[in-house]
Amino acid sequence: MRLRFVRPFIGLTASLGGCASTAPTYLEPTAQAILVEQEKNVLLLQTLGGPERQRLRYFIASTSRGRYDTLHLDIVGSRRLGAQIAAEARAVGVDAHNIRLYGPFIDRRDGSAARIEAITYEARPPVCPSIAIVGPSVNDNSFDPTLGCSIRNNLAGMVNDPRDLIDNQAVVPSDGNRAAIPVATYKTFATGNNSNLGMANNKLPSDPTSAGTQTVQPSR
Secondary structure, X not given: OEEEEEEEEEOOOOOHHHHHOOOOOOOOOHHHOOEEEEEEEEEEEOOOOHHHHHHHHHHHXXXXXXXXHHOEEEEEOOHHHHHHHHHHHHHHOOOHHHEEXXXXXXXXXXXXXXXXXXXXXXXXXXXXXXXXXXXXXXXXXXXXXXXXXXXXHHHHHHOOOHHHHOOOOOOOOOOOOOOOHHHHHHOOOOOOOHHHHHHHHHOOOOOOOOOOOOOOOOOO
């Protein structure tokens, strides 16, 4: 069984919890916001035999439209079957970071079945007004409305996974302590052997070449 759900548009900076809302959320002007559409497709499998394996491969290929790197899978089912489905999804090209495994639902009678939810996102670029409409006029030298909209328009067309426009989980937040380790150790951002750095800093130029100049011999 395969089901298809299409979520309404959501704003660029909407949180993940806002995806369940029926009304779009805009934190920017409506006319110049990037809209991200979420689409969900569901596949139910009892096992992962030969025919079911082909169904899973076709399901992944059709829902991702060939973009396996932007497909997100939520797998709900038994641990064994879920692991098999996840391994098959990785084998066809789905990113391991985009696969989430959940245990079977408590209210499900058949705990051996698996529910695969494929989630894709599509970014809709904003409609940007032309400079002739918004200015600049003689007394208005501000290009920010048009320039900002054009940047968002390009971003919507260039982003690899529109999911990152909502909440990018690829970069782990940091307080900067790790980046400060080389500074505290070597008093510089360059990494390497501390003794070598000390020798390099204590080296004195002994000839014109090492001091940054060269002696040019006249041609004969």
